[in-house]
Amino acid sequence: MSEKKKLTIFQRGILQFFFSVAVASLFMYAGLTAFIQLYLAGLFSQNAIIIFFGFASALVIVAMSFFIMKLTFSANLTTKVNLPKIVEFSHALQNIGINRFDEQIDFIAREKIFVFVSDETILAPYKENASVRRYIFLKDKEKLKCFNGDKRLCLDVDDYERLLEEHGAKTKSAYTAKIAELEQNVIELKSVNSLQGAEIAKLTDEKKKLLTKSAEYKEKLRTLPGREKNAEKRTNDRIAFWRVGGPLLNRLFQEAQADTRYTRSQIQQIFEQELETFPEENFLELRTAIKKTLYTSKKAEANTPFDLTGWAMESIRHGLGELAKKDSGRVKES
Numbered sequence: 001m002s003e004k005k006k007l008t009i010f011q012r013g014i015l016q017f018f019f020s021v022a023v024a025s026l027f028m029y030a031g032l033t034a035f036i037q038l039y040l041a042g043l044f045s046q047n048a049i050i051i052f053f054g055f056a057s058a059l060v061i062v063a064m065s066f067f068i069m070k071l072t073f074s075a076n077l078t079t080k081v082n083l084p085k086i087v088e089f090s091h092a093l094q095n096i097g098i099n100r101f102d103e104q105i106d107f108i109a110r111e112k113i114f115v116f117v118s119d120e121t122i123l124a125p126y127k128e129n130a131s132v133r134r135y136i137f138l139k140d141k142e143k144l145k146c147f148n149g150d151k152r153l154c155l156d157v158d159d160y161e162r163l164l165e166e167h168g169a170k171t172k173s174a175y176t177a178k179i180a181e182l183e184q185n186v187i188e189l190k191s192v193n194s195l196q197g198a199e200i201a202k203l204t205d206e207k208k209k210l211l212t213k214s215a216e217y218k219e220k221l222r223t224l225p226g227r228e229k230n231a232e233k234r235t236n237d238r239i240a241f242w243r244v245g246g247p248l249l250n251r252l253f254q255e256a257q258a259d260t261r262y263t264r265s266q267i268q269q270i271f272e273q274e275l276e277t278f279p280e281e282n283f284l285e286l287r288t289a290i291k292k293t294l295y296t297s298k299k300a301e302a303n304t305p306f307d308l309t310g311w312a313m314e315s316i317r318h319g320l321g322e323l324a325k326k327d328s329g330r331v332k333e334s
Contacts, residue, residue, distance in 0.1 A: 078133050078135075078136065079133070080119075080131055080132065080133055081116075081131075081132060081133070081134070082129060082130070082131055082132075083116070083129075083130050083132055083156055083157075084128065084129065084157075085126060085127070085128045085129075085130075085156075085157040086116065086118065086122070086126070086130045086154040086155065086156060086157060087126050087154060087155055087157050087160045088122040088124075088125050088126075088127075088151060088153070088154055089104070089115070089148055089153035089154055089155060090104075090148060090153075091125040091235055092154075092155050092160045092163075092164075093107070093108075095164060096163055096164055096167045097167060101141075101144075101145060102141065105141055105144060108155075111163065113155065113159045114155075114156065114159065115135050115144075115153065115154075115155065116132035116133065116134055116154050116155065116156070117132060117133050117135045117147050117152050117153060117154070118131070118132050118152045118153075118154050119131045119132070119152075120152070121150060121151045121152060121246045122151050122152065122154055123151070123242055123243060123246065124236070124239050125235050125236065126157065127154075130154070132154060135147070145321055146253065148319070149249045149250075149319040149320070149321075150246070150249065150250060150253075151242065151246050151249075182210050182211075182213055185210050186207055186210055186211060189203055189206065189207045189210075190207075238293055240286060240289030240290050240292075240293055241289075241290055241293045241294070241312060243278075243286060244271065244274050244275050244278070244286070244290065245271075245312070245315070245316060247274055248267075248271055248274045248316065249319045251270065251274065252267070252320060252323065253320075256323050260323060261323060261324065261325035261326075262317075262320060262323055262324055262325060263325045264308075264313060264325075267308065267313065267316055267317070267324075268308055268313075271306070271308055271316075272306060275287070275290070290306065291305040291306070293312075294306065294307065294308070294310070294312055296310065
């Protein structure tokens, strides 16, 4: 979010700090009481008590604070906040150009952007008036993967738009600099007029290649906004699929054992089971939308409209992470 003041100190996670300090203080109080009893019993002099307790208290406060904070990592003590508009985490980072989940988290940590967890699954790329909690443990990537698989991880749309604008500016700047460099190379080649025969032919060929690359970069620069819009349209078209795909991922995570590795056929079978569980009033409309989203000519010829082969299967397997069985060889996608 553009202004960090949008969150109160409780929504930022200040309770985590106070809880840790409070527990450490209880230990300090217990230690102080014990030392006083030893002093009253005559086992220590007053000066020895003061020196020892001053040194020990500093060590105990630091050690206990870090220890208690580590113990509370599993409990997110931030309070809820209602944001005007949020964007689903994977959609946001992929639009920025970062596809791997680990790299996405590292990027967010470097940019010092707040990450939120929604109370409900985010079926569309954007959601308005969302109730969320800030998630402060960015090093707990396994927990974050679960939230991401459930489609609950999100960013404030203000933060997303700022990052997208900065990334777009950097991309255009890189393209422009590359074009300028290539065109300068062409000018320098044109100035060389003393070379003969094969050397001139070689330089002419290099010039053609440089001009071709320059044209390619110009085309990339021209079509960059269109590619971003197409990526957002594809995401919107796939909302119907994720109405089944989201619950499917939840079910696979819940039913998984320590040694579970889901095969493609198992994922396909459970997807079809999940599809059949939807209420009758939405069933036909949902099936029609999913058929359209998954459609390929090969699936139409084979009369398998709900075959997940392709982007749908790879999206589910990506969400499963280590729970997806590795392929013995490359799988040809339709």
